[in-house]
Amino acid sequence: MGRSSKDKRDVYYRLAKEEGWRARSAFKLMQINDEFNIFEGVTKVVDLCAAPGSWSQVLSKKLRAQKSDEEKESVKIVAVDLQAMAPLPGVIQIQGDITKLSTANKIVDHFSGEEADLVVCDGAPDVTGLHDIDEYIQAQLLLAALNITTHVLRKGGNFVAKIFRGKDVSLLYSQLRIFFPVVTISKPRSSRNSSIEAFVVCQNYSPPTGYTPTMVNPLLDHSYTDFNQLEGVNRVIVPFLACGDLSAYDSDRTYGLDIREGEEYKYLPPTQSPINPPYKSAVDLKRNDGIAKPTQSNSNSKQLDAENSDATDTVTQGVANMDI
Numbered sequence: 001m002g003r004s005s006k007d008k009r010d011v012y013y014r015l016a017k018e019e020g021w022r023a024r025s026a027f028k029l030m031q032i033n034d035e036f037n038i039f040e041g042v043t044k045v046v047d048l049c050a051a052p053g054s055w056s057q058v059l060s061k062k063l064r065a066q067k068s069d070e071e072k073e074s075v076k077i078v079a080v081d082l083q084a085m086a087p088l089p090g091v092i093q094i095q096g097d098i099t100k101l102s103t104a105n106k107i108v109d110h111f112s113g114e115e116a117d118l119v120v121c122d123g124a125p126d127v128t129g130l131h132d133i134d135e136y137i138q139a140q141l142l143l144a145a146l147n148i149t150t151h152v153l154r155k156g157g158n159f160v161a162k163i164f165r166g167k168d169v170s171l172l173y174s175q176l177r178i179f180f181p182v183v184t185i186s187k188p189r190s191s192r193n194s195s196i197e198a199f200v201v202c203q204n205y206s207p208p209t210g211y212t213p214t215m216v217n218p219l220l221d222h223s224y225t226d227f228n229q230l231e232g233v234n235r236v237i238v239p240f241l242a243c244g245d246l247s248a249y250d251s252d253r254t255y256g257l258d259i260r261e262g263e264e265y266k267y268l269p270p271t272q273s274p275i276n277p278p279y280k281s282a283v284d285l286k287r288n289d290g291i292a293k294p295t296q297s298n299s300n301s302k303q304l305d306a307e308n309s310d311a312t313d314t315v316t317q318g319v320a321n322m323d324i
Contacts, residue, residue, distance in 0.1 A: 026058050
């Protein structure tokens with residue numbers, strides 16, 4: 001007999017709650033670091049599209065661990081998002097738009113005019129289920145993150161961002177290669193195999209000679225979205241690397257609630273509840289009867305439909321009697 005639906009749990013989601021992470025995406029960043037060692041020598045980090053803060057949480061714990069108070073002060077982590085985020089130790093929060101130059105200036109100001117060693121971005125749009133649209137919007141978000149990265153990242157620094165791998169990403173790879181000589185697509189074990197989600201790991205930031213950072217770089221050119229139109233040096237084949245070995249949990253599988261032998265399952269609440277989630281206003285309206293109800297005209301229409309139905313039944317009965 002198969003497991004009941006309540007016994008099917010995302011094991012990474014449960015592990016995230018057990019270990020105190022705000023979201024299971026924390027494992028993705030840790031697995032990327034295990035493979036690429038992106039945290040080495042890093043003291044200044046920018047986390048774009050940071051809410052609810054699981055990546056900032058990882059950065060805070062990994063970069064500030066086993067350091068003296070004075071050394072902890074030298075570590076600066078700036079988290080940026082349009083949504084509010086619960087506080088985290090050692091994390092400076094900026095509620096702003098990553099497409100605005102003013103946001104980039106605020107980040108640089110927090111670094112006292114210096115530049116970041118690492119920029120990460122786990123942002124993604126609300127998916128529609130239409131893969132072509134989702135891939136395009138995600139590519140626009142990634143390029144917006146790249147634009148702001150050119151303002152705040154030092155030469156030789158690294159950039160990690162979420163990407164949707166589709167048939168038209170060759171141009172996106174080529175644009176990243178303009179700024180980074182080493183570009184790799186990483187698929188962490190905690191990311192579902194069935195998902196088109198992956199992470200682009202860009203290393204050794206080297207902008208073109210004379211390049212001036214701007215927030216209005218041209219984004220994807222519709223005339224070149226077909227990768228077959230890219231030839232020669234313009235066509236970039238980016239290596240793919242799976243992060244995590246086979247001993248890790250499979251995020252595409254379902255596991256019983258008792259994933260550890262001899263341990264009884266106990267419910268754990270989320271580490272950090274959402275702050276002002278979009279559905280909050282709708283719930284409040286429903287509780288206070290503020291959601292629109294059927295109008296009088298709709299009620300009259302239903303009553304008229306019922307009367308018409310009764311009249312139809314009467315006529316049908318009359319015809320049946322005539323046949324008799």
